[in-house]
Amino acid sequence: MAVYAIGDIQGCVVPLEEMLDILRFEPRRDQLWLTGDLVNRGRHSLETLRLVTRLGDSVVAVLGNHDLHLLAVAAGVRESRPGDTLEPILRAPDRHELLDWLRRRPLAYWDKRPELGRKSLMVHAGIYPGWRKKDVARRAAEIESLLRGEHGDGDYRRFLHRMYGRGPLRWDAPMERWQRATFITNAFTRMRYCTRHGDLDFDHTGPPGSQPQGLVPWFEHPERKCRNWRIVFGHWSALNFIRSGHVVGLDSGCIWGRALTAIRLDGERAGKYWQVRCGKC
DSSP: OOEEEEOOOTTOHHHHHHHHHHHTOOTTTOEEEEOSOOSSSSTTHHHHHHHHHHTGGGEEEOOOHHHHHHHHHHTTSSOOOTTOOOHHHHHOTTHHHHHHHHHTSOSEEEEOOGGGSSOEEEESSOOOTTOOHHHHHHHHHHHHHHHTTTTOHHHHHHHHHHSOOSOOOSOOTTOOHHHHHHHHHHHHHTOOEEETTOOEEOSOOSOTTSSOTTEEEGGGOTTOOOTTSEEEEOOOGGGOSEEETTEEEOOOOGGGTSEEEEEEOSSTTTTOEEEEEOOOO
16 A cells, blocks of 8 residues: 655646556555645646546545635635636536535545554645644534535535635634634635734745745744644645655646646655646646
8 A cells, every 4th residue: 555645736637647657556555645726727627526536535635725616616606716617517417426525525634544654634725833633623623514514505605605705814712603614714725824923824925935024834833733743735836845844745836837746655665756747737
């Protein structure tokens, strides 16, 4: 068995197929971790979803902001944006099966198996600096229950309508229900920089060193918890592929014509990585 993680695909199915061939990925034997943003911007979002779902239980995928956007558009609570490439999914005969599969993906996934060598935690964007592992599990579960319809279809649609916003910017446990949902979703799927006081910043997306004074990458925040976990994430294409301490960033900008990155997480070859050059997706 081998455990691989791959960064944001965003509908670039051809590089994904090439990567699986390079890895000699065998679904009956191996496991594939995907950091979210399976769809959108690339021309083959439908084909990407179909390929990933065909791989069955060998795939562990967390939800990214583009995946959530697809669910919101499909539910009729948000409009498509210029540059979206979601229409083939929305018109597909297997649309309902694909969307149902997607809405049942987690926001966070963790694994303590000894063969990984280190306790590992995967999210799309990051872990809010003040949250410990138990906080991550509880906060993710709040959103996952809404997405899976455990509170009824009305709350599912209400969540998709209100899931993104520019506030609240700082975590405060007494927040009302929908403020909590917005903050949690932003932290797991949109976060890059924070202030030293823990406010989220949504204005700056460049690599570390390009941000104004007072902002720090979430994984360099002095108050960051979960330091004994290896955190695997995507979302931040300006970082390219990084390994910094126990943090592994895998969004290397495939959709922007750069590369799709995979890394081995287990065994003697842990840390070995592969990249497939991406053309126009």
